[in-house]
Amino acid sequence: MRADSLPPELVDGLDIGEVTPLSGGDIAEAYRLATTDGPLFLKTLRRPTPDLFEREAAGLRALREHAPETLGVPEVIRQSPTGLVLEWIEESPRxxxxxxxxxxxxxxxxxxxxxxxxxxxxxxxxxxxxxxxxxxxxxxxxxxxxxxxxxxxxxxxxxxxxxxxxxxxxxxxxxxxxxxxxxxxxxxxxxxxxxxxxxxxxxxxxxxxxxxxxxxxxxxxxxxxxxxxxxxxxxxxxxxxxxxxxxxxxxxxxxxxxxxxxxxxxxxxxxxxxxxxxxxxxxxxxx
CATH class of the missing domain: 3.90.1200.10 (Aminoglycoside phosphotransferase (APH), C-terminal lobe)
Structure with missing residues (x-):
């Protein structure tokens, strides 16, 4: 998939080498962005309900503010009405x-x-x-x-x-x-x-x-x-x-x-x- 098919306000200037679609989301589309600075996570909805991603970003920031060091919350890298770019978490099944x-x-x-x-x-x-x-x-x-x-x-x-x-x-x-x-x-x-x-x-x-x-x-x-x-x-x-x-x-x-x-x-x-x-x-x- 090409990066230029994603919302430009979320991806412009990120120097993306590869975009990989991810499964598992019930509402939004999700992608792994391979960039020169490391991988990022992007989620987007072409026709989002008003303030959906703004409120999710606010929730992530509130959790980051109050969570103890032992509990991670992804950093919000970019946000727009159509989606979010977040810190990538490398998962383990264990x-x-x-x-x-x-x-x-x-x-x-x-x-x-x-x-x-x-x-x-x-x-x-x-x-x-x-x-x-x-x-x-x-x-x-x-x-x-x-x-x-x-x-x-x-x-x-x-x-x-x-x-x-x-x-x-x-x-x-x-x-x-x-x-x-x-x-x-x-x-x-x-x-x-x-x-x-x-x-x-x-x-x-x-x-x-x-x-x-x-x-x-x-x-x-x-x-x-x-x-x-x-x-x-x-x-x-x-x-x-x-x-x-x-x-x-x-x-x-x-x-x-x-x-x-x-x-x-x-x-x-x-x-x-x-x-x-x-x-x-x-x-x-x-x-």
Missing amino acids: RSGATEAELGRSLAHLHRATRDTFGGLQDDPGGYLGSVAVDLTPHDSWPEFYLTRRLEPLVTRAIEEGRISPRARDLLEAVAPRVSDLCGPAEPPTLVHGDLWGGNRLVDTAGRNWLIDPACHYAHREIDIAMMHLFGGFGPEVYAAYDEVHPLADGWRERIAWYQLPPLLVHAILFGGGYGASALDALARYA
Whole structure:
């Protein structure tokens, strides 16, 4: 593939020798750029939704600012409305118990980054989960934020697009009066990755963990823990080490499905399939 077929604002002046398409992305196209200064990673979308890559870049910068030295986050080299150029991470397929434990400790330290309100970075009212726009207007109450900024809009959209049964609205109305109890003990607004499934964690050839593709905002930290359980990919050492550094509140395991509702609803909206049924089952469990 030729470099001149990529967005010029992302590649001009990089002295690219070879462009290699990469697989694995559900939304954007991804490429490895071989340059005279070493390899880079480029992701692009020809018709992106507004501010999609701007917000991803802001999330990467926030993670780099607050992550401990043991947790890598790619540097943003270039950004534009159509994509990002990032530091290249040379991956290793190996996952040792020590690597998993280090991820748990590192994530626990990252989750020490807090502020006064739940919502977007620097009070940014907009954001994305995947490519689905979400409202990140700041709020003092986590249960109210979770109900009104997450569950209600996503359930409404999933119903309107025929991705979930209209029964989901009735189930949500049934759980709404109990949302404070279902959200668990109060915790401070914590910087979360926001989309921490196994594919958004890399391990490099030196055994260092890296986080990519964030949907960063300030939320209850169990949002990340629940997402990590949704599709697997993390060893038990992660959670044991996390708990040693920053123990989770009692009952967190019972809240995993509760906090998996937003990604299930987003997946239902984007991909259909059985995700809507899984979200409906989770709502029914708590109703």
